[in-house]
Amino acid sequence: MAKYRQLQTYFWDDSFILDLDTQEKCFYLYLMTNYKSTQCGIYELPKRIIELHTGCSRENVDKLLSRFQKWGKIKYCEDTKEIIILNWLKYNQPNNTNAIKCVNKELKSVKNREFLLDFYNQCQKYDLDMESIFKDMEITAVKTSPKSEAPSKPPASNKVISNKQELINNKQKTISNKQLEKAIKCFENKIHFPKQEEINRLNSWCSTMGCDIVIMAIEKAVQYNAKNMNYIEKIMNNWIKDGIRTAENGFKKNMSGWNLTNERKYDFKELERKLLGW
Structure with missing residues (x-):
């Protein structure tokens, strides 16, 4: 091999x-x-x-x-x-x-x-x-x-x-690494095997916003056939502008009722409408 x-x-x-x-x-x-x-x-x-x-x-x-x-x-x-x-x-x-x-x-x-x-x-x-x-x-x-x-x-x-x-x-450290691993696995399955630079950027976003939101951004990028890290970051930057930073507090503002812990089946058009204030 x-x-x-x-x-x-x-x-x-x-x-x-x-x-x-x-x-x-x-x-x-x-x-x-x-x-x-x-x-x-x-x-x-x-x-x-x-x-x-x-x-x-x-x-x-x-x-x-x-x-x-x-x-x-x-x-x-x-x-x-x-x-x-x-x-x-x-x-x-x-x-x-x-x-x-x-x-x-x-x-x-x-x-x-x-x-x-x-x-x-x-x-x-x-x-x-x-x-x-x-x-x-x-x-x-x-x-x-x-x-x-x-x-x-x-x-x-x-x-x-x-x-x-x-x-x-290192209990907290292990939890953090497992969260990053979830995001990396999603990126690998949906887009491609991530390079080290992309892993570093995913790690930074997981630390800032949480694994669940990062995964949602990856899935949204795939939905619009924009399979690259720059587009994923653009999505999350837009969410930050709308006050959405973590799954615990940000989604209470614009997406109350969304469940981030169960299987991820989202109405992305409805999500985009809420995020953009339409």
Whole structure:
């Protein structure tokens, strides 16, 4: 089965990328897209493989890896021959069920425990579904000594972060992710598989107006055969102008009696009439 890696078009306009020379740009692009790369951004990549793929000498490979480690973009483990791309989740977040299952499977094969902790911290930073991503796994918080790559002994107060604890501590976060997943699923079924930029925009609208209204806007766009994110956002911007912001309070103003929790069967002409004040 073929594998694909997404690359944002504005990758080339990134301030960090603009400052790299040609060889450094190609090398960084290689690290993100080579056939051994994974959906979690942690994978085994022996230096001999890098030599064969890129045509670089071992000395040059060592220099390039050292540079990107110094710049804080990657970490490379000589013992396990594994690499982690540290800002991978910035543009490759697992926001659907299949992607989360894939990442969970990949993480279970990672040998370097420090890399797992780095990935865990990234997931927290981006408010991802921790319980699903780390299902059947336990991550121990270990701090690394600044003078050595070997992890120091964890303090006695450190606790193993279990799935149950994470579920309790991030209950609201999990609910939010499930709401976003509903909107993404609707977008995927009605329009197309969303790109990362579209997922980010859906996430923003779900946070602002709620999942139910976002889904209604998607369905309305489909009804008028305007299957694109810009039209969906135009619909929601119009609703905001009419004071409709959330399913709990906005619809009480213009659409009292509408049920947003049951199956979505709407009279869109009547809805539009009410929204436009006709």
